[in-house]
Amino acid sequence: MTSVNNIYKAVILITAFFVSCSNSKSKEDITELNKQKDSLAIEVANDIQIVYTDSAVLRAKINAPLMKRSAEKKNPYVEMPNGIHADFYGPKGDIQSTLTAKYAINYENKDIIEIRDSVRVLNKNDEEIKSNELIWDKKKRMVYSDKPVRVRIRDEKIIKAEGFESEETFMRYTFKKVTGIVYLDEEIEPQQPELIE
Secondary structure, X not given: OHHHHHHHHHHHHHHHHHHHHHHOOOHHHHHHHHHHHHHOOEEEEEEEEEEEEEOOEEEEEEEEEEEEEEOOOXXXXXXXXXXXXXXXXXXXXXXXXXXXXXXXXEEOOOOEEEEEXXXXXXXXXXXXXXXXEEEEEOOOOEEEEEEEEEEEEOOOEEEEEEEEEEEOOOOOEEEEEEEEEEEOOOOOOOOOOOOOO
C-alpha cells in the first residue's frame, strides 16, 4: 500500500509541476516571445545582385558577396557587411558611374541606403569621388553626405569639401563647404637659391 501511495504522490507532484509551468506564461507572454524570436531572424545570401528600376527603366545594380536581411517588422534592413559594387545607369541604359565601398545597409522602410568605409565613385567624366560615408535617398534620387569628401576632376584638380550632394548618377554635384582646391596641371617653378653676398 505504501508503494502505491508513493506512486500516487509522485504522479500528483509531477502533474502539479507541469500545470504550474504551463500556467506561468500567459498567451500574451508567449506571443511577445515569438515576436522577439521573429525579430531576431536573419536571412543570409551569398553573391547577390539587387536591381533598381523606375517605370521599367534601369536605375542601378548593386552586387555584394554577402547579404544579411533582418526580418524585424518595425525597422527591416538589408546589410551588406563585406562590401558592394554598384553601377548607376542613365536614361539610355548606359553606365554613368560605378561605386565601391566596404559596407552598406539598406533601411527598407525609409528607402535609404547608407554606404560606408572607403567609398569610391568614378563617373564617366573621369571624376573620382571619395568619402567615408554617402547616403543614397532612393525616393528623392539623391546622394548626400555631411562627412569630408575628396573629388578628383580628371587630371586637372582635387577639391576637398565638408558635405556633398549629388543626383544619383554622380554626374552633377555640389559641395556644402569647400575646404581646399589643388590644381594638378600647374607647373611649379623651381625656387632659385638665394645669393649671399
